[in-house]
Amino acid sequence: MRKLLILLLFxxxxxxxxxxxxxxxxxxxxxxxxxxANVEAALTGCYDALQLQHYYGxxxxxxxxxxxxxxxxxxxxxxxxxxxxxxxxxxxxxxxxIWADVYVAINRVNHMLYKLRDVEFLTPEELKDIKGQLHxxxxxxxxxxxxxxxxxxxxxxxxxxxxxxxFLKRSSTExxxxxxxxxxxxxxxxxxxxxxxxATVKAATALxxxxxxxxxxxQAAFQSANLTLQAGASLSEDYSTLFxxxxxxxxxxxxxxxxxxxDKNRLAEYNFPNTLGGRHENAPDAVLVSTDxxxxxxxxxxxxxxxxxxxxKYSDLTTGADRVIVLRNAELLLIRAEAxxxxxxxxxxxxxxxxxxxxxxxxxxxxxxxxEAHALLSLIDREKQKEFAFEGKRWFDLIxxxxxxxxxxxxxxxxxxxxxxxxxxxxxxxxIGIEDQNxxx
Numbered sequence: 275m276r277k278l279l280i281l282l283l284f285x286x287x288x289x290x291x292x293x294x295x296x297x298x299x300x301x302x303x304x305x306x307x308x309x310x311a312n313v314e315a316a317l318t319g320c321y322d323a324l325q326l327q328h329y330y331g332x333x334x335x336x337x338x339x340x341x342x343x344x345x346x347x348x349x350x351x352x353x354x355x356x357x358x359x360x361x362x363x364x365x366x367x368x369x370x371x372i373w374a375d376v377y378v379a380i381n382r383v384n385h386m387l388y389k390l391r392d393v394e395f396l397t398p399e400e401l402k403d404i405k406g407q408l409h410x411x412x413x414x415x416x417x418x419x420x421x422x423x424x425x426x427x428x429x430x431x432x433x434x435x436x437x438x439x440x441f442l443k444r445s446s447t448e449x450x451x452x453x454x455x456x457x458x459x460x461x462x463x464x465x466x467x468x469x470x471x472x473a474t475v476k477a478a479t480a481l482x483x484x485x486x487x488x489x490x491x492x493q494a495a496f497q498s499a500n501l502t503l504q505a506g507a508s509l510s511e512d513y514s515t516l517f518x519x520x521x522x523x524x525x526x527x528x529x530x531x532x533x534x535x536x537d538k539n540r541l542a543e544y545n546f547p548n549t550l551g552g553r554h555e556n557a558p559d560a561v562l563v564s565t566d567x568x569x570x571x572x573x574x575x576x577x578x579x580x581x582x583x584x585x586x587k588y589s590d591l592t593t594g595a596d597r598v599i600v601l602r603n604a605e606l607l608l609i610r611a612e613a614x615x616x617x618x619x620x621x622x623x624x625x626x627x628x629x630x631x632x633x634x635x636x637x638x639x640x641x642x643x644x645x646e647a648h649a650l651l652s653l654i655d656r657e658k659q660k661e662f663a664f665e666g667k668r669w670f671d672l673i674x675x676x677x678x679x680x681x682x683x684x685x686x687x688x689x690x691x692x693x694x695x696x697x698x699x700x701x702x703x704x705x706i707g708i709e710d711q712n713x714x715x
Contacts, residue, residue, distance in 0.1 A: 307389045313396065316386050317404060320411055321472065323379035324531045328371030330598045331539045334418065336556050337368060338666025343681045344562055344659065345585075349544070349555030360684040364697040364715055372422065373696045376415050377429070383412045385432035399466065406464030410473035410481070413457035414600070417485060420450040421670050422693045424712060427703070428453055443705040444695075451489060458482045470527050476505050477529040480601045483609050488674050496613035499606045502528070507603050509636045514574055516602070517587055519595040528601035538594025545664065546591055547582040558583045562663055570638040575663040585664040604661055607632055612654050619650060626650050633657050689714030 306312055325331045339345040340357045347358040353367045362369055387408050390401060419426045427442035428450055434440075445453075461478035468474055483498035510516050510524040523530060533539045546552025558576040563583050566572055577586045588596040611629040614622035630653055631641035637660070642653065658671055672678040673691040685691070694715035700706055 307393055310395065313390075313393065313404070316382075316389075317407065320379070320382045320386060320408060321531075322537070323375070323382050324411075325533060325537050325539065326375040326378065327540070328368065328375040329379065330531050330600070331533075332541060332544065333368050334372055335541060335598065335664070335666035336544060337372070338669045339664055340556055340669075341682075342668040342672055342678075344559055344663055344668045345556050346559050347555065348557040349553045351555055354555055358684070360682065360690045362694055362715075364694040364700070364711065366694075369693050370696040370698055372693075373419070373699065376419050380412060380415045380429055381433050383408045383415070384430060385434075388432050402464040403466040406461045406478075407467060407473040409457040410461035410465065410478050413454045413461065413478075413485075414481060416450055416454050416457075417481070417488075420447055420454070421488065421673070423695060424692045425450060427706070438704065441703045441705050444710055451485065454485055455482065458485070470523055470529055471532050473529065476502055477601055479505075480528050480606055483606060483613075484601075487609050487613060488670070490616075492613040492616040496610055496617060499610035499613060502606050503603065503610065507607070509604060509632060511636075513570055513636060517589075517596045517599065519590065519597055523597065526603045527597075527599055528603065528606075530600060531598045533597065534595050535593035539588070539596065539598060540594055541588035541598070541664075542586075542591040542594060542596060545585045545588060547579055547584050549580040549582070550584075551591055552584070554582065554584060556585070556664075558585055558663070561659070568638050569660070570636075571660050571663070575660065587664045599665065604633055604636075605658075605667075608654055608658050608661070612651070615651050615654065619648070623650065626654070630654060630657055633661055637661070687714060 306316060323329070327333065336345075336354070337357055340347060340354060341360060345358075347354040356362055356366055357368060387405065390405060393401070396404070416426070416428070425444045425447045428445040429442060430453070458478050458481060461473060462475050462482070465473055465475050465478065470477070479498050479502045483495050483502060486492075486495035486498060506525060508525045510526045515521045516524060516526065519533070543552050544555040545557075547554040563576045564572045574587050575585055576583045578584075588598075590596045607629040611626045614626050614629075619626070627642055627644075627650075630650075634657065635641055655671070655675070655677070659668060662668065669678075672681055678685045678691055679688070689712065692712045695706065695711050700708060700711065
């Protein structure tokens with residue numbers, strides 16, 4: 275019987291060896307989708323891909339702050355200094371690693387969608403739910419890729435071998451976004467799951483609001499954010515416990531990635547200073563360092579120990595089991611506020627203030643009672659920066675708003691807002707040549 279290394283069931287932990295994609299579980303193709311338990315295991319494999327070290331297990335989160343004005347490289351990894359300086363080469367291991375890990379995740383989704391066509395033992399409702407979750411995951415993967423690299427190969431079928439047909443040219447940025455939106459529409463129409471550690475209808479509409487805000491489709495972003503918030507807009511009472519696996523997921527959390535001692539992330543290790551047992555690779559920049567004790571976020575974003583500032587948003591240094599939150603209600607409030615500002619900052623002023631103030635008051639700050647319309651956008655930007663520090667979102671906000679050159683001293687050219695296409699992709703893909711590289715690289 276022919277054996278196939280099924281990517282769906284790879285137990286790819288956060289190993290230190292970069293680009294180590296060796297499978298730890300092998301299963302025959304015939305067995306992989308032969309019963310309900312194996313289908314559930316395959317779906318778990320699709321979610322486990324989010325935990326990969328270059329993905330949400332570490333580097334995507336770190337890069338989202340390190341490339342911005344939120345943090346600076348302070349450890350021993352040369353590749354982090356290159357991200358911090360916004361001086362990347364196409365063979366940088368993070369450039370290569372994020373691309374590789376996200377495509378591993380995409381291939382798991384594509385393989386499962388392909389094989390589910392022949393599954394007959396699940397009910398139509400179960401199939402719809404699983405397929406909806408898979409479309410959400412693929413949308414999330416491509417959203418991360420397109421924001422980092424621009425147009426990328428749009429793979430919608432599984433890669434089972436290294437034949438020529440599997441190598442695709444770069445699709446345009448707009449083509450990628452159209453596929454993201456199509457996948458999210460399928461997700462929103464089919465998902466039945468309601469647990470936040472997996473995709474939900476609320477997660478699909480929430481992600482769509484972020485996608486539309488990025489594309490500057492403000493009316494669509496407002497509608498999606500508003501619809502999502504109507505399904506529940508509560509905020510956690512305690513900002514500091516949102517990420518800890520020692521507490522149950524709060525109602526604020528829309529979608530998160532669970533970790534454990536056996537499936538750990540290394541965010542606490544890379545953020546904590548050496549004096550506390552960490553590596554201090556990713557340290558808070560001056561813009562986040564504040565002695566304002568009223569803002570409860572400061573003691574999380576820029577804690578102080580033995581002469582060093584560090585983030586303790588992820589604090590489980592021992593087991594690395596802190597959850598990584600991808601979507602939460604606080605972000606939706608600020609997306610709605612920003613979209614409303616661009617639609618009509620004057621008529622929406624009170625709604626904008628209400629959304630901002632929910633965030634501020636939870637942080638222990640006084641509400642903003644009034645303000646000139648032109649000042650509201652800066653207030654939204656500042657609250658986003660403080661609220662989501664060390665969650666990997668700041669760089670994407672800066673390139674989306676065009677503020678990267680203004681805010682980051684090492685960003686002097688517009689082309690620096692995209693990562694280079696990895697050298698390994700150019701070397702191995704006959705449909706992508708050096709002429710297809712992003713400008714500036």
